[in-house]
Amino acid sequence: xxxxxxxxxxxxxxxxxxxxxxxxxxxxxxxxxxxxxxxxxxxxxxxxxxxxxxxxxxxxxxxxxxxxxxxxxxxxxxxxxxxxxxxxxxxxxxxxxxxxxxxxxxxxxxxxxxxxxxxxxxxxxxxxxxxxxxxxxxxxxxxxxxxxxxxxxxxxxxxxxxxxxxxxxxxxxxxxxxxxxxxxxxxxxxxxxxxxxxxxxxxxxxxxxxxxxxxxxxxxxxxxxxxxxxxxxxxxxxxxxxxxxxxxxxxxxxxxxxxxxxxxxxxxxxxxxxxxxxxxxxxxxxxxxxxxxxxxxxxxxxxxxx
Amino acid sequence: xxxxxxxxxxxxxxxxxxxxxxxxxxxxxxxxxxxxxxxxxxxxxxxxxxxxxxxxxxxxxxxxxxxxxxxxxxxxxxxxxxxxxxxxxxxxxxxxxxxxxxxxxxxxxxxxxxxxxxxxxxxxxxxxxxxxxxxxxxxxxxxxxxxxxxxxxxxxxxxxxxxxxxxxxxxxxxxxxxxxxxxxxxxxxxxxxxxxxxxxxxxxxxxxxxxxxxxxxxxxxxxxxxxxxxxxxxxxxxxxxxxxxxxxxxxxxxxxxxxxxxxxxxxxxxxxxxxxxxxxxxxxxxxxxxxxxxxxxxxxxxxxxx
Numbered sequence: 140x141x142x143x144x145x146x147x148x149x150x151x152x153x154x155x156x157x158x159x160x161x162x163x164x165x166x167x168x169x170x171x172x173x174x175x176x177x178x179x180x181x182x183x184x185x186x187x188x189x190x191x192x193x194x195x196x197x198x199x200x201x202x203x204x205x206x207x208x209x210x211x212x213x214x215x216x217x218x219x220x221x222x223x224x225x226x227x228x229x230x231x232x233x234x235x236x237x238x239x240x241x242x243x244x245x246x247x248x249x250x251x252x253x254x255x256x257x258x259x260x261x262x263x264x265x266x267x268x269x270x271x272x273x274x275x276x277x278x279x280x281x282x283x284x285x286x287x288x289x290x291x292x293x294x295x296x297x298x299x300x301x302x303x304x305x306x307x308x309x310x311x312x313x314x315x316x317x318x319x320x321x322x323x324x325x326x327x328x329x330x331x332x333x334x335x336x337x338x339x340x341x342x343x344x345x346x347x348x349x350x351x352x353x354x355x356x357x358x359x360x361x362x363x364x365x366x367x368x369x370x371x372x373x374x375x376x377x378x379x380x381x382x383x384x385x386x387x388x389x390x391x392x393x394x395x396x397x398x399x400x401x402x403x404x405x406x407x408x409x410x411x412x413x414x415x416x417x418x419x420x421x422x423x424x425x426x427x428x429x430x431x432x433x434x435x436x437x438x439x440x441x442x443x444x445x
Numbered sequence: 446x447x448x449x450x451x452x453x454x455x456x457x458x459x460x461x462x463x464x465x466x467x468x469x470x471x472x473x474x475x476x477x478x479x480x481x482x483x484x485x486x487x488x489x490x491x492x493x494x495x496x497x498x499x500x501x502x503x504x505x506x507x508x509x510x511x512x513x514x515x516x517x518x519x520x521x522x523x524x525x526x527x528x529x530x531x532x533x534x535x536x537x538x539x540x541x542x543x544x545x546x547x548x549x550x551x552x553x554x555x556x557x558x559x560x561x562x563x564x565x566x567x568x569x570x571x572x573x574x575x576x577x578x579x580x581x582x583x584x585x586x587x588x589x590x591x592x593x594x595x596x597x598x599x600x601x602x603x604x605x606x607x608x609x610x611x612x613x614x615x616x617x618x619x620x621x622x623x624x625x626x627x628x629x630x631x632x633x634x635x636x637x638x639x640x641x642x643x644x645x646x647x648x649x650x651x652x653x654x655x656x657x658x659x660x661x662x663x664x665x666x667x668x669x670x671x672x673x674x675x676x677x678x679x680x681x682x683x684x685x686x687x688x689x690x691x692x693x694x695x696x697x698x699x700x701x702x703x704x705x706x707x708x709x710x711x712x713x714x715x716x717x718x719x720x721x722x723x724x725x726x727x728x729x730x731x732x733x734x735x736x737x738x739x740x741x742x743x744x745x746x747x748x749x750x751x
Contacts, residue, residue, distance in 0.1 A: 164598055213597065248593075254601050257593065287551045287564075287565065288468075290470065292561045293517055293519070293602060293714075295472070
């Protein structure tokens with residue numbers, strides 16, 4: 140993964156760099172979201188600071204899903220281009236000669252990062268990998284407890300408490316009506332010039348043995364606040380305040396619907412990011428990038444948020 | 446469950462009282478343990494205050510397992526003797542006539558209790574039930590993560606992070622050696638005149654799909670800090686610092702072993718309390734009470750703590 144002179148200038152191997160893929164988990168409760176912002180505590184800010192402390196060089200992260208304030212992640216993915224020298228020096232300091240750089244970096248980060256964010260794995264990325272542009276889908280989970288008998292105080296930080304019982308059949312019917320490639324403008328916080336067409340691949344609900352309802356939501360990408368808007372609309376159906384047809388009927392709207400309440404952030408977790416097989420990574424990244432360069436409203440599918 | 450003149454004076458039905466059984470869950474992190482103490486925030490204190498607010502009469506709780514500061518519960522059991530009038534008035538106020546008193550009380554408590562303690566169920570207790578004296582066993586779980594790749598920031602409040610890998614085979618071998626009715630003085634915080642003989646019915650470890658190790662510990666009762674002392678000794682074995690025979694070898698000691706490190710409270714949760722079939726409840730409570738009245742060092746098996 141070190142420098143190859145025949146690679147293009149913006150490729151991971153350029154300039155003696157190693158592109159690494161990081162698996163990241165965090166409790167979003169104490170963060171103003173993923174993206175670094177001056178004066179705010181963010182996941183990106185804490186991670187870049189921790190990486191810089193361990194590696195003694197500045198590090199910039201690119202992420203698959205830029206989660207909002209309060210949203211959690213168990214399977215966030217990011218990449219960074221590290222100086223090959225800094226990467227290769229890992230695992231060989233402090234008498235650990237011969238150990239792998241990735242696990243060594245994970246161990247060191249565990250020692251410097253705050254307890255609400257963990258790097259679970261670091262490894263050299265396959266050729267052509269881009270955490271943001273190579274991703275083909277994002278999967279989120281939204282946890283709701285609608286029964287006081289199922290309330291677990293230990294999970295209150297990642298579970299929404301709903302004061303009324305939710306009907307699983309109504310939730311299922313309403314969710315099925317939203318699947319497919321659609322214009323989700325009614326469920327998106329407006330961004331000028333950004334498309335709101337998304338392919339919603341999965342949206343279903345399951346009640347676990349403890350009685351907690353979890354929505355699984357998967358799409359190629361999400362526009363801003365889309366998962367929480369979908370969940371908010373579905374909760375209105377689940378408690379019987381709206382008919383099951385209602386959320387899909389909003390898809391006709393060209394702008395965000397004022398009738399939809401965005402569900403609270405703390406019930407939402409980014410669980411997994413999907414990538415194509417290694418051989419297709421570069422092609423996928425190229426396709427995503429090219430879509431953004433078309434002379435039409437830019438596609439922000441590469442910058443999804445929950 | 447109201448007054449029956451033929452019942453003895455200390456029975457639940459006396460004086461127009463209804464004995465109710467409460468199922469309780471809490472995040473122990475913000476509490477100075479279960480037992481009410483002046484000037485401290487305790488689970489008992491919060492619950493009794495919440496019950497008094499809803500019922501407008503003072504309420505005193507008796508609990509199955511008096512957990513220490515920082516210890517959690519998902520399946521704590523308590524009882525209270527409520528004025529029959531206050532109990533029967535539940536479910537009939539605010540236009541809810543005809544609803545059950547128990548679910549109505551759970552709903553009302555959810556509105557007044559802080560988010561870190563929940564009452565999951567309240568129902569009239571069967572005849573002879575005593576949350577403390579009728580209990581035949583207590584089951585605890587202790588969660589440990591020994592692999593940075595398995596760390597979940599959302600579960601850091603109820604999971605101990607261990608910096609070194611733990612060997613499941615060594616944990617299993619050492620745990621098996623502790624089972625049975627033994628004198629656990631080496632693992633007990635000394636209390637004058639209290640027996641330290643306990644029947645350890647179950648002590649095993651399982652690693653879940655996420656990589657988290659959970660110890661399941663069940664005994665008729667536990668002396669003070671016993672579960673955490675056992676776990677502390679076993680962790681020393683799991684990481685290879687002590688041989689598997691070591692924890693059992695301490696059982697010969699007549700006092701608490703200084704070589705045992707008590708594991709941190711936040712990994713421990715009281716999961717379940719076992720009771721005999723309803724028909725045997727009164728007999729069991731009588732047996733436990735009588736054991737305490739023998740003219741010998743009193744048995745505190747009725748006042749277990751984690």
